[in-house]
Amino acid sequence: MANLALKRTKPQPDIPDVWIPLEPTEGRRAQKLARSGAITRVAAGVYVNAVDPEKRASDELGPVALLTRRHWQFILGHIAPGAVISHLSAISSGITPGNEITLSHPTRFNTKVRLPGVTAVFLPGPGPLPGDFPLGTSGLYWSSRPRQLLENLGRVLKANPRTTGRAGVEEKLIEILNASGERALNAIRDEARALTDPLGAQDRFETLNQIIGALLGTYAKGSLVTRHGALVASGTPADKERLGRFTILADALRATPLPDLNDVAATDPSRTHFAFLESYFSNFVEGTRFSIKEAEEIALHNKIVQNRPKDSHDIQAVFQMILDSRYRAVLPTAVDILDGLRERHRQMLENRPEVSPGEFKTEVNFAGTTRFTEPAFVRGTLLEGVKLANSVPEGLPRAIYWAFLVSEIHPFSDGNGRLSRLLMNAELSRCGKCRIIIPTLFHDEYVDAQRALSRGDNPAPMIAALGYIAKWGTAFNYGNLEEVIDVMQRANSFQEDRREFKLLMPEQLARN
Incomplete structure (x- = not known):
């Protein structure tokens, strides 16, 4: 048996x-x-x-x-196409603490679909409205932030809540204010006003308007119901510890000689092949794992893997941004750094509404024991940190600075590693230098080098690591994709255990 x-x-x-x-x-x-x-x-x-x-x-x-x-999104998209992830699920990133998924549907409501491990609860509400995100090809939508807030101002059930109520909405608005500033709250208010009639939410909009007004100081503070609401203050405070670390790195980059490596893949087909490999490795090390052949079909032949549409779009989005003239060789200026990063993040993760594409994080994030910049300090730290970038020599030194700036602040809830590498390489392309590929086998070494600076204020390992891997990437011929993949495989690029394998240069292969 x-x-x-x-x-x-x-x-x-x-x-x-x-x-x-x-x-x-x-x-x-x-x-x-x-x-x-x-x-x-x-x-x-x-x-x-x-x-x-x-x-x-x-x-x-x-x-x-x-x-x-x-795979709940794929399953529910088949069961109830056109439904909108809403209410508590939309504001809490999917499955609620009660193991439910709350959805709105114009005709199928006041019903439940019990699945193994989770229950879908259908609530009355319209289908997708302006601002709601399609969830890839699943057939579902994710409600926009203004819709989430209006719907969560509904009645809170004690036994099994499906909304956060006023206190939860207020806390979310405070997080948004700290992360994205007053303009974000004003935009939410304007967009929510346009949704009032479709949602039948006039009373709830008045409540939302009152909370936002209180947070912005246009209404009496007595309108707020949470302790955080009463204490909230405007401004753009910065993470002084990290600004000191950026200064340490900038000083070291100005003093350290680094290779000047011209672009070996400036024209097609090499340019496209390099972009594909850059996207593949950048996504793979972040957990979006496909075989190299599957990824090639996705990026170069627009073939979406049916059961992994969002992962497929991640590969495509990074690949397309690498080739897009708006991003390939363009960096945000000091005055538009906030909008510039948000735009790139939105473009990169537009098919993942659950991670709030284009919106700065509202909760602190971690990597192991490293605690990244607090949400309230993100904007100020970016604004101050980017001012140092122009004091670093162009090309590889400044590219290293950009990579660390974004990675160290971790301004978004997801996608920070990929975004940091896109900005690093944008600086290199801007100067006509070869972009950097960080292969799988080298990723842990790269992370260890970042950690030495993050935890010990030692910039030398990171400068050395990126200097080496930049030179490594120029040693391949990208004219034939099948051939360069074969050489990279033999160079151990796709391996993961650096205790067992060593990353090789192409010229070393004949001797191994």
């Missing part, structure tokens, strides 16, 4: 994680596999390529629930 249970829990090799058969023959095969215990039916016409073991703890999520929760 134990052997049977073990066999039944193995995924089927030719079936995706979530399978929604479209043809009758596929449907009959899926039903047969489900009856045999090879896969699991989780909803009408929806199957997951997993089976729960016969014995597991009652409070433990099994493989079926874990797979369902991972």
Whole structure:
């Protein structure tokens, strides 16, 4: 019996994680596999390529629930196309503490769909409105920030809340004010006003308007209900510790000789092949993992992987930004650094509304024990930090400064590593120098070098690491994509364990 249970829990090799058969023959095969215990039916016409073991703890999520929760957007997009992630789910990034997903739908509401590990709760509300984000190709939408706030001003249920209520909305507005300034609150108010009629939210808009007015000082402070609201103050404070660290790096970059490496992939097809590899590695080390062949189909042939549409769009977005003349060789100036970063972040992650593309973070983020800049200090630290950039020599020195500036502040909830590398390489392209590829095997060394500066105020390892890898990238011929991938594979670029493998230069391959 134990052997049977073990066999039944193995995924089927030719079936995706979530399978929604479209043809009758596929449907009959899926039903047969489900009856045999090879896969699991989780909803009408929806199957997951997993089976729960016969014995597991009652409070433990099994493989079926874990797979369902991972792909809930794809599943619910099939069940209720056109539904909008709304209310508590929209403001809390998806699955709520009560293991629910709240959605609005104009005709399908006051109902629940129970799936393994999560329950979809459909609430009355219109379909997608102006400002709502399509969730890739799932068929779902994510409500805009103004809509989220208006909907969360609804009644709070004590037993199983599906809105945050006034206190939660006020806290969110304070986070937005600290992260993005007064202009962001005024924009939210203007956009919310236009949604009042479609949402039937006149009373809720008046409440929202009152809270925003109080936070901006145009209404009495007594309008606020939270302690943070009463204490909020305007301004752009900066992270003094990090500004000191930026000065240390800038001083070191002015004093350290670095290679001057002309662009070896300035014209097509080399330019496009380099851009693809840059995007592939930059996404891979951040967890967006495809085989190199899959990524090639996505970036160069616009082939979206059905069960991973957002990951596919991540590959495409970075690739397209590398080639886009608006971003490839252009950096934000000191006066437009805030809008410039937000624009690039929005462009890069426009298919991931759950990470608030184009909006500075509202919660502090971490990497291990490193605590990045507090949300309230992001704007001020960027404004002051970018002023130092022009004091650093152009080309590779200034590119290193840009990479560390964005990475060290971590101004967004997600995508900071990719954004830092895009800005680093924009400086190099601006000067006609070769862009930098950070291969998988080198990524840990790069992170360790950053950590030496972040935690020990030692800039030497980071300068040395980027100086070396910049030279490494110029040693390849990017004219033939298949050939350069083969050489990079033999150079161990795609490996992950630097204790077992060493990153090689192409000329070393003949000797190894």
